[in-house]
Amino acid sequence: MRHLLATEGLDAATATAVLDTAEELKRTLLGREVRKLPTLRGRTVITMFYEASTRTRVSFEIAGKWMSADVVNVSATGSSVGKGESLRDTALTLAAAGADCVIVRHPASGAAHRLAGWLHEAGTSVVNAGDGMHEHPTQALLDAATLRERLGELAGRRIAIVGDVLHSRVARSNVHLLTTLGADVVLVAPPTLLPAHVDRWPVTVSHTFDAELPSVDAVMMLRVQAERMHGGFFPSTREYSIAYGMSEARLATLPEHAVVLHPGPMLRGMEIASAVADSPRAAITQQVANGVHVRMAVLYHLLAHEEEVS
Amino acid sequence: MTSLVLRGIRPYGEDPVDVEIRDGVIAAVGSDVDTDGAEVRDAGGLVALPGLVDLHTHLREPGREDTETIETGSAAAALGGYTAVFAMANTNPVADNAVIVEHVWRRGREVGLVDVHPVGAVTVGLAGERLAELGTMARSQARVRMFSDDGHCVADPLLMRRALEYSTALDAVIAQHAEEPRLTVGAQAHEGELAARLGLAGWPAAAEESIIARDCLLARQTGARLHVCHVSTAGSAELLRWAKGQGIEVSAEVTPHHLLLDDELLATYDPVNKVNPPLRTAADAKVLRAALAEGVLDCVATDHAPHAPQDKDCEWSAARPGMLGLQTALSVVIRTMVEPGLLDWRGVARVLSERPAEIAGLPDQGRPLEEGEPATLTLVDPDATWTVRGAELASIAANTPYEGMTLPGRVVTTLLRGRITAHEGEVLR
Amino acid sequence: MAPRNRGAAEPAGRELLSAGDVARTVARMAHQVIERTSLGAADAQPVVLLGIHTRGAPLAHRLAGRIAEFSGARVPTGVLDITLYRDDLRRRPTLPLGTTELPPGGVDDQLVILVDDVLFSGRTIRAALDALRDAGRPRAVQLAVLVDRGHRELPIRADYVGKNVPTSRTEEVHVQLEETDGRDAVLLQRTENRA
Numbered sequence: 039m040r041h042l043l044a045t046e047g048l049d050a051a052t053a054t055a056v057l058d059t060a061e062e063l064k065r066t067l068l069g070r071e072v073r074k075l076p077t078l079r080g081r082t083v084i085t086m087f088y089e090a091s092t093r094t095r096v097s098f099e100i101a102g103k104w105m106s107a108d109v110v111n112v113s114a115t116g117s118s119v120g121k122g123e124s125l126r127d128t129a130l131t132l133a134a135a136g137a138d139c140v141i142v143r144h145p146a147s148g149a150a151h152r153l154a155g156w157l158h159e160a161g162t163s164v165v166n167a168g169d170g171m172h173e174h175p176t177q178a179l180l181d182a183a184t185l186r187e188r189l190g191e192l193a194g195r196r197i198a199i200v201g202d203v204l205h206s207r208v209a210r211s212n213v214h215l216l217t218t219l220g221a222d223v224v225l226v227a228p229p230t231l232l233p234a235h236v237d238r239w240p241v242t243v244s245h246t247f248d249a250e251l252p253s254v255d256a257v258m259m260l261r262v263q264a265e266r267m268h269g270g271f272f273p274s275t276r277e278y279s280i281a282y283g284m285s286e287a288r289l290a291t292l293p294e295h296a297v298v299l300h301p302g303p304m305l306r307g308m309e310i311a312s313a314v315a316d317s318p319r320a321a322i323t324q325q326v327a328n329g330v331h332v333r334m335a336v337l338y339h340l341l342a343h344e345e346e347v348s
Numbered sequence: 349m350t351s352l353v354l355r356g357i358r359p360y361g362e363d364p365v366d367v368e369i370r371d372g373v374i375a376a377v378g379s380d381v382d383t384d385g386a387e388v389r390d391a392g393g394l395v396a397l398p399g400l401v402d403l404h405t406h407l408r409e410p411g412r413e414d415t416e417t418i419e420t421g422s423a424a425a426a427l428g429g430y431t432a433v434f435a436m437a438n439t440n441p442v443a444d445n446a447v448i449v450e451h452v453w454r455r456g457r458e459v460g461l462v463d464v465h466p467v468g469a470v471t472v473g474l475a476g477e478r479l480a481e482l483g484t485m486a487r488s489q490a491r492v493r494m495f496s497d498d499g500h501c502v503a504d505p506l507l508m509r510r511a512l513e514y515s516t517a518l519d520a521v522i523a524q525h526a527e528e529p530r531l532t533v534g535a536q537a538h539e540g541e542l543a544a545r546l547g548l549a550g551w552p553a554a555a556e557e558s559i560i561a562r563d564c565l566l567a568r569q570t571g572a573r574l575h576v577c578h579v580s581t582a583g584s585a586e587l588l589r590w591a592k593g594q595g596i597e598v599s600a601e602v603t604p605h606h607l608l609l610d611d612e613l614l615a616t617y618d619p620v621n622k623v624n625p626p627l628r629t630a631a632d633a634k635v636l637r638a639a640l641a642e643g644v645l646d647c648v649a650t651d652h653a654p655h656a657p658q659d660k661d662c663e664w665s666a667a668r669p670g671m672l673g674l675q676t677a678l679s680v681v682i683r684t685m686v687e688p689g690l691l692d693w694r695g696v697a698r699v700l701s702e703r704p705a706e707i708a709g710l711p712d713q714g715r716p717l718e719e720g721e722p723a724t725l726t727l728v729d730p731d732a733t734w735t736v737r738g739a740e741l742a743s744i745a746a747n748t749p750y751e752g753m754t755l756p757g758r759v760v761t762t763l764l765r766g767r768i769t770a771h772e773g774e775v776l777r
Numbered sequence: 778m779a780p781r782n783r784g785a786a787e788p789a790g791r792e793l794l795s796a797g798d799v800a801r802t803v804a805r806m807a808h809q810v811i812e813r814t815s816l817g818a819a820d821a822q823p824v825v826l827l828g829i830h831t832r833g834a835p836l837a838h839r840l841a842g843r844i845a846e847f848s849g850a851r852v853p854t855g856v857l858d859i860t861l862y863r864d865d866l867r868r869r870p871t872l873p874l875g876t877t878e879l880p881p882g883g884v885d886d887q888l889v890i891l892v893d894d895v896l897f898s899g900r901t902i903r904a905a906l907d908a909l910r911d912a913g914r915p916r917a918v919q920l921a922v923l924v925d926r927g928h929r930e931l932p933i934r935a936d937y938v939g940k941n942v943p944t945s946r947t948e949e950v951h952v953q954l955e956e957t958d959g960r961d962a963v964l965l966q967r968t969e970n971r972a
Contacts, residue, residue, distance in 0.1 A: 039871070046545075055873060062858070062874035069883070072911045077861040125663055146663035147536075147547035148617030170665065172547030207547060233544035338874075342866045 039339050041164045043150045044173040045215040053218060057183050060328065060335035067104070067331075075334075078107035081341050084137040086128065087167070088114040088144040093302060093326065094167055094177075098141050101333035107341070110137075125149060126156050133160035139341055141165040147172035147207075163340045171205050177301055178211035180332040181258065182219060184325045188297045189255055193220030198250050200226040200282060201260030201309055202271075204233050208301045209260055213241055224250055226282065230271045231262075247282050251291045258299045259284050262309045275308055284310045289319060297321050351375060352766065353383050356392035357727060359717040361693030364392065369723040372766035377719055391727055394760055397697045399431025399724040401704035401713050403523070403601055404498070404577055404649035405674065407433075407464070409455070410448070411440025415745040416654040418452065422461040423742040424652070424674040426770040429726035429759040432705070432713045433462050433674075437469040438499035444469035444480035446488040453490035460777065461769045465708065468492040470511050470522060474500045479511060486518045493709050496523035498577055501559060503529050508563060512572035521599075521707065523575040524563050526584070527625065531555035536665055538626040542611045548664065551626050553581040560584050564591040564598055575707060576600040578651050580625040582635035589644045599707045601649035602636050604680035605671055605749060609633070613749070619660045619667030620749050623653070626669075640699060641690040647703040650677045654745030672748045675741050678728065679755035686730075687756065712765075723766040732758035742775070790951065790966030793942060799923075799954075799961040802939040803836070806921060807843035809937050814888060817848035822888055822916065829893040829905050830858040830875035835956035836923060837892040853880035857891070857912075862904035877908075884913040890937075894952035896922040899933035924963055926950045 039052065067073050083102040087095050095111060102109035112132070123131075125144070132140055140162055142150055147170030154164045168174040182192065189195055197216055203209040203225050216223050217240045224242040225232065236243055244250050251257075262278065272278045279285075284298060289311075292298075298310075298320040306312045314320060351370040358364050359377075368376040368386065376382065407421040416424075418435070425433045435452055437443035443452060449466040456464025468485035472478050474497045485492040495515065502508045502524060511522050532555045537543040539550025560576055564587065567574040579585065579600045591598050605623065610630040613621040621627060639645045653670025660667050681700060685691040691699070697714075705714025715721040735754045738746030762770040769776060794802065815821045828837030834856040841854045858875035866872070880887075891905050902920060909915065921937035926944040942950060944965065951964045 055871075059874050062876060066858075066861070066874075066877045069879075070912060074911065075861045076907065077866065124658060124661075125666075126661060144663065146665040149663040151617045152663050170547050171549070210545070210547060234539050234550055235541035235544055238541055239545075338861075339871050343869055343871045344867050 041154045042175050042336055042340065043154060043164065043166045045175045045178045045211045045218070046173065048175070048215065048218065050218050050220075053179070053182070053215060056179060056332070056335050056339055057186060059338055060179070060183050060331040063334050063338075064328070064331040073104055074106060075104065076106050077342050078102070078105035078337060081107045081138045082110070082136050083107045083139045083141065083337065083341075084110045084112060084132050085141040085167070086112045086132065086143070088142070088149075089168065091143060091168075094143065097326070097329045098165075098167065098333050101330050101337060104330070105334050105337055107337065125153070129153050129156055130160070133157050133162045137162055139163040139165065139337065141167050142169070143167040144169050146170050165336060165340065168207055170207065171210070172207050173211045174207040175211050175215075176329070176333055176336055177208050178215040179336070180325055180329040181212055181299055181301070182215055183328045183332050184299060184321050185256055185297065187324065187328070188321055189295070192216065195221045195255040196224065196253060197221050197256045197258060198224045198226050198254045199258045199260065200247060200284070202231045202262045203227050203236070203260065204231045205263075206260050212258060213239060217241070224254070226250055228272055228281070247288065248291070251288055252293065254292070254296055256297045256299060257284060257292065259309050261301065261303070261305065279308050283308065284314050286311050286313050289314050289317065292319070299325060302326070351386040353381055353386045353388045354391045354727070355388060356390065357394050357396040359396045360697055361395045361730070367396070367717075369763070369766045372723055374717065374719055374721050374723050377717070391761070393729070394727040395693055395730050396717055397429070397693065397726045397728065398701040398714050398717060399726050399762065399764065400429045400678065400700045401708070401710065402430050402433040402650050402652070402674065402677070403494070403575070403647065403704045403708060405433045405435060405652040406438070406654065406670070407435040407452070408654055409439065410451070412654075412656075415656050416743050418455045418464060419459045420742055420744050421652070421654075421674070422456065422459045422464065423775045424672075426461040426762050426764075426775050427742050427759060427773065428675040429678050429728065429762050430462055430674060431724045431726070431762065431764045431769075432465060432710060434465045434467050434494055434708060436496060436498045437467050438474060438497075442469050442473050443467070444472050444474070446481070446484045446490070449485050449490040449492055450488050461775060462764065463713070465494070465710075466490050466492060467498070467523070468495045470495045470497045470502050471507065476500060476503055476507065479507070479514065482511075482514060482518060482520065486520060493518070493520045494523055494575070495520060496525065496577065498523065498525040501525050501527040501529060503559075505562060505566070509566050509570060512566055512570045512574065516570065516572045519709065521573040521575045523577050524559065525577050526556045526559035526563070528555045528558050531558075535626075537614055537622070538611045538628045540611055540629055542614050546614055546617070548614065553583050553628070556581055556625055557583040557587055560587050564588075564596050567598055568594065568596045572597070574598045578603050578606065578625055578649070579636065579645055580606050580628050580632065582632045585635055585639040585644055589639070592644065599646045599703070600644070601647050601704075602640055602645045603651045604648060604673055604677045604684070607633060607637055607640070607648075607684040608680050609749060617664050619662065619664050620671070620747055620751070622664060622667050622669045623671050624669040637684055637690055641685065641695065646707065647699045648677060648681055649704065650674055654743050655747045656745060660747050670747070672738070672741065672743055672745060674743070676736060676748065676750055676755060678759060679734070679757045680750075682730070682757040683755060723763055725763050726759060727761040729758045729760050730756075732756075734758050790949075790964035792962055793950070793965050794940065794963035796961035799963065802923065803839050804843050806937050806939050807840055807847055810840065810890065810921065811844060811848045811850075813936070816844060816850045816852070823886070824852055824890060825880040825882070825884060825887045826852050826854040826890050826892055827857050827880065827884070827909070828854065829891060829901065830856055830877075832894040832952055832954055832957055833892045835954050836894060840892060840921065853882050855880035857905055857908055859901060859904040859908050862907045864900060864904065879912060884909065884915045886914070886916045888917045888919065889915040890919045890921050892921045894923050894954075895950050896920070896925045896935050896938075897928060899929045899931035902933050903931055923952055924950055
């Protein structure tokens with residue numbers, strides 16, 4: 039595996055291998071005083087974040103450091119990027135400075151793919167930490183890891199993804215990965231927040247959240263930006279949360295074993311009720327914890343071994 | 349001036365004849381043309397077409413001479429078989445007044461490789477708020493007869509109505525870039541299945557179709573002539589068929605790239621494929637080809653749009669839309685229309701030369717290849733092929749979506765009123 | 778480091794130890810461990826067994842079983858995967874991680890006896906020592922191996938050796954166990970086609 043750009047095209051065997059590695063890493067580090075593994079010693083990992091993000095960046099940084107890699111963080115503001123340097127030039131500069139791996143988050147869909155092309159000669163690996171509305175593969179992997187922990191095997195499970203699917207890279211990555219791993223996905227959203235031709239995706243589509251609740255094994259709530267109201271996507275935050283919010287009442291109609299996930303950050307009271315976020319049925323903090331192990335596993339699969347040139 | 353005899357050319361791909369050219373005019377056509385004192389060139393087997401006319405090209409001068417100039421754009425045009433081009437007004441400064449259009453016109457004459465006809469802006473600064481001085485531009489040396497805010501849509505329906513009405517006194521045509529701006533805010537690619545999967549904000553077909561529908565009705569209301577730029581959707585073709593059936597005076601152009609390419613190319617996120625209006629689906633391209641053959645779409649126009657490397661060598665959303673087109677247009681038309689039998693060479697002459705000249709009101713272009721007509725023609729080797737390399741094209745910019753593709757047909761010679769402007773891949777000033 | 782065979786039965790070589798030999802060897806090693814650590818005695822220091830993944834793990838469990846049989850002492854047993862500590866990861870395609878499960882009670886202040894099937898260059902043991910160091914602070918570490926085939930590249934030696942097998946560098950020693958390979962045997966093989 040040279041890059042991790044997307045979950046689309048990631049086959050079940052590779053995805054499962056990464057998840058298994060993450061599981062083993064978690065177990066290995068459990069209870070340890072020294073939470074460090076020497077495996078990526080001498081490897082240089084650089085995070086390039088063109089969008090503000092604390093949780094994901096910190097997660098990647100910890101993941102790299104726990105594997106003994108040297109991690110350097112570059113943020114868009116206050117750097118040469120703020121002075122107008124192109125994405126390509128920034129990437130080539132970092133590769134020339136010695137980066138073995140660049141972890142990029144960027145507001146433009148396809149940015150990670152373009153980077154992988156520009157860095158091909160340099161041999162630098164690229165990890166997509168979120169490109170525009172396109173993909174966020176490590177989020178989908180940590181969601182899958184969390185679901186595996188709570189539900190066991192994912193094959194045959196029914197997962198609802200609820201909210202602003204149209205603008206969500208988390209939704210796209212999860213649709214690809216969950217269906218690859220054999221789960222059934224139902225997208226729940228008002229028609230204005232669904233992508234064009236979503237009927238051709240390997241999913242079911244529903245506009246009525248309540249109708250889906252009794253039959254799902256997990257509910258994945260997406261962030262909904264209140265500003266979308268101004269684009270006419272929904273009339274008001276009140277109407278949105280009444281129809282599509284994960285309320286306490288809705289939590290009660292979920293099957294006993296069902297789990298609630300959220301990629302964060304949450305808008306309590308909008309897409310998820312405060313009490314639900316804090317309930318033991320919600321696996322949100324577990325997601326964050328798994329995020330570190332999953333990212334360690336991704337770095338292991340990309341950087342620990344010699345890549346066979348294909 | 350000595351005469352020039354071209355031996356064995358095939359007008360419209362039909363039977364070979366010899367043609368004598370004297371004083372810029374076709375003096376004789378036949379099998380026993382007088383060769384005394386003439387320069388004789390053997391052009392056996394080459395197809396002869398009236399010089400190609402491009403109603404839609406961006407020469408980038410004034411303002412972006414780092415990507416193209418009137419000189420380099422004229423060279424690209426001549427090499428592509430063109431003898432007249434219409435230079436769009438979205439330069440910097442905008443061509444919304446007589447000074448700029450006269451500069452473009454004069455510079456085109458100085459270079460002398462093609463007839464450069466400046467298109468005047470419809471609104472001041474392309475801002476869509478008030479009419480530009482259409483009359484002054486029409487009466488200037490540049491004699492502007494086509495006005496367009498291309499790059500932007502004249503979105504305000506009242507303003508579009510006024511422009512159409514006003515143009516009727518000038519015997520001019522308003523060329524609309526059909527794009528309802530409220531429906532394309534932040535749009536990156538055709539609103540279809542692929543863009544949805546790739547996370548690229550969609551440019552819905554209805555944004556183009558709704559403006560075409562509106563403007564056809566306004567043309568009917570005002571009795572004015574309307575021309576629609578770069579038609580890209582099957583729905584637009586449908587609307588145009590209806591409008592023409594109603595007797596509305598509307599003409600429409602389609603670009604070569606919309607005939608050949610589709611949104612499958614989005615997957616690489618390479619912005620060389622980014623264009624406005626965007627590449628649509630393969631199904632749309634198929635309908636456009638049929639509509640061009642039928643005449644619902646009147647002509648092919650390149651929308652030649654040079655861009656600097658830093659505007660394409662970046663992430664998709666940061667890239668500027670547009671593709672080169674002057675040197676590849678004829679080959680793409682051969683690939684998409686002639687090879688599958690949708691058009692014969694007469695049809696090619698119609699869509700690339702005769703109809704555009706008619707729409708623009710050019711008296712000396714798009715003429716029949718007959719005695720007494722201007723010797724403004726293009727000789728094409730229909731059996732040759734060539735591989736497109738952006739770096740080798742005459743334009744300063746190199747943003748061609750056909751990079752590395754081998755295309756059919758090669759322009760061998762271009763003549764403008766009897767003077768050879770391009771021959772065997774070289775321009776002759 | 779020699780590649781760690783993960784489970785597949787190897788083509789036949791010369792049999793050095795039969796199933797019965799293996800059983801007797803393990804029993805003898807168990808007696809040695811009991812004697813040297815004074816297991817079962819009232820003031821004996823606590824001992825844990827840590828098998829090195831892959832075949833060290835079932836071996837460690839067998840040893841624990843024999844020790845319990847002969848002395849009545851129950852020795853906590855765990856498994857250690859050393860993949861993340863290998864010194865040759867860069868030269869191989871991605872290796873899946875094996876399980877690491879420390880014995881109940883951990884390794885702090887314990888006498889940890891590492892258990893492996895074959896001792897060769899010593900690099901595996903060195904990686905195991907590194908892994909062990911991050912897992913806790915044992916009081917002492919000893920090493921038990923079923924076969925010592927010589928050719929050490931590091932200053933490492935085993936405390937308990939089932940069988941010493943002098944070998945040449947062009948030979949390979951394969952240990953097969955019921956739990957991983959379906960039968961018990963120790964085989965010697967020539968590596969003619971080793972790249």
